[in-house]
Amino acid sequence: MTGLAALAMFATWLGVSRRRTAQPSVTEKLSIALPQAPHAGLIHLAAAQGLFESHGLAVTVLAQTHGKAALAALLSGGADMAAAADVPVVIEVLKGAPLGIVAAVASASNELAVLARQDQRGVSPADLQGRRVGVTLGTSGEYFLWAFMVRHRLAPQSLTLVDLPPSELVGALRDGRVDAIAAWQPVRQEAELALGGAVASFTAPDAYAQNYVLAGRSDVLAGRGEALRRLMLALLDAERLVQAFPAKAKTLLAGRLKLGPDALEPAWQALELGVDQQQDQLITLEDIAGWAMARRYAPVQPMPNFLSHLSLDALQAVSPDRVTVVR
CATH class of the missing domain: 3.40.190.10 (Periplasmic binding protein-like II)
Structure with a gap:
């Protein structure tokens, strides 16, 4: 047509x-x-x-x-x-x-992701322990982050959560103010495009519907x-x-x-x-x-x-x- x-x-x-x-x-x-x-x-x-x-x-x-x-x-x-x-x-x-x-x-069920900086080397979900993670507290982004941690057997207290509005998540990750972010679309794609190979994206399919x-x-x-x-x-x-x-x-x-x-x-x-x-x-x-x-x-x-x-x-x-x- x-x-x-x-x-x-x-x-x-x-x-x-x-x-x-x-x-x-x-x-x-x-x-x-x-x-x-x-x-x-x-x-x-x-x-x-x-x-x-x-x-x-x-x-x-x-x-x-x-x-x-x-x-x-x-x-x-x-x-x-x-x-x-x-x-x-x-x-x-x-x-x-x-x-x-x-x-x-x-x-x-598979739209949200945790995006982590991987400068100079690869990272895995386990490498998030002890890191600062930017997230908009009290939203689906934070709930997904919790479900993601459960899926990968990470203790909630092992991460330091940094409360950021969605508009600041990508900039904070790019500038190194946080080591990772939890984000929905289109913020997720914006981060992937902005940092290219310097960021790893982790999903947890069906962890949160x-x-x-x-x-x-x-x-x-x-x-x-x-x-x-x-x-x-x-x-x-x-x-x-x-x-x-x-x-x-x-x-x-x-x-x-x-x-x-x-x-x-x-x-x-x-x-x-x-x-x-x-x-x-x-x-x-x-x-x-x-x-x-x-x-x-x-x-x-x-x-x-x-x-x-x-x-x-x-x-x-x-x-x-x-x-x-x-x-």
Whole structure:
């Protein structure tokens, strides 16, 4: 298929998608604190292609650097919803925040990595003992680092963790302020390109099945049922766009994130962009909670019932096959 033919098919698909349902007479409004990250790709694509408007939603996107920052904006009252990895959401729930997860919007099991300097000689995971590791504390990056250490039988206290925002990780590694970093895409690729053969990348496939979720305050979500149903419809349209026109969707997302196509490619390959609420996420949430309490990110307490923090009704109403949670 030529580029022009593919573009024509995409335009036709988009028009049909927008006409599939009658435009609602009343527009619902939502504000979403949204990381400039590939993990939030479905939300970015829906905003870029007018899919929210086609379902009677006026969505204000509040750009954030990463999911933990987006969640902070939500909890401070600056947004109705936020997209973030499951780790910071669990930490806030343990601290008493009344949060509900409306849907998972992306998942990955082999996207995060530990990148270590290997000047003059090779390194192995065991060589990280006693080293300084840059990581954004309280995020999926830190949880992955813990899972990585468990996989390689490294004692957590054998590393010195240096708390850095995602934007400073590559520079700190390059300048020698840290010996290694734990990073997600596209930060991971940026480090690999910046240091070339001077850095070794270590992954731990399936050590952590990361979910990126869309969350809101439970009291707000309870009164926004219609807005949430429309939101789910728009995100399902964005998922269909990714499936039907992956090259076009990737180009659109790269532009939205101000990334070159090559910079986005590793994340695009590693992530599964999809809308669901799966039973197995409850196991992951409990695993993260145990780790978070051990790390003293929240008081030690009985394990919360995370089922009560899943807001299932909106997705159940529009696509019940996407919800496998037992209630």
